[in-house]
Amino acid sequence: EVQLVESGGGLVKPGGSLRLSCAGSGFTFSIYSMNWVRQAPGKGLEWVSHISSSSSTIYYADSVKGRFTISRDNAKNSLYLQMNSLRDEDTAVYYCARDNSFEYWGQGALVTVSS
């Protein structure tokens, strides 16, 4: 069974940093691209970032470019999102999702940016 489990969410002050992790299991993690998608409270889905299977290709939404960094460790079956210079508007549930069709999603990690 494919599983994606996010961790690392929490409360952080504006300007602060947080690192999210996503652990994959039940599939060969190293051959799939991965994505981060967020959803602000009561709002729709917003794509954040994409990383290819080998980390050779990385894309970001304009709203996070220069502040967020996506990475992965295929040996640990893990995906990461380093979030710096956090803003109030970054408050959201952050999901990791597998491959270009977002076929599988994790349960989400809540990030709250507030003073």
Added chain:
Amino acid sequence: SYELTQPPSVSVSPGQTASITCSGDKLGIKYACWYQQKPGQSPVLVIYQDSKRPSGIPERFSGSNSGNTATLTISGTQAMDEADYYCQAWDRSIVVFGGGTKLTVL
């Protein structure tokens, strides 16, 4: 920047057919996907590559994509289909989601 537009809400009676549209410039030359999200749950892929159903998705879910519009069709809609639905497409190196459509089964 590329945008995908969905109607905010669609209503359907049980057993009837629901159609949810997603509009974007030349969307028909891109692949469209559709996701279902119920309250408090993670999104679930219901249609990929315009019209393909992942394993486990009921046959009543179908999709099409042509011109500027992709359409998700739910035939014989059931109460359990009440949810938010989002379309999605890739535009070069960017992923775009539609704003979402709340499907009400009444």
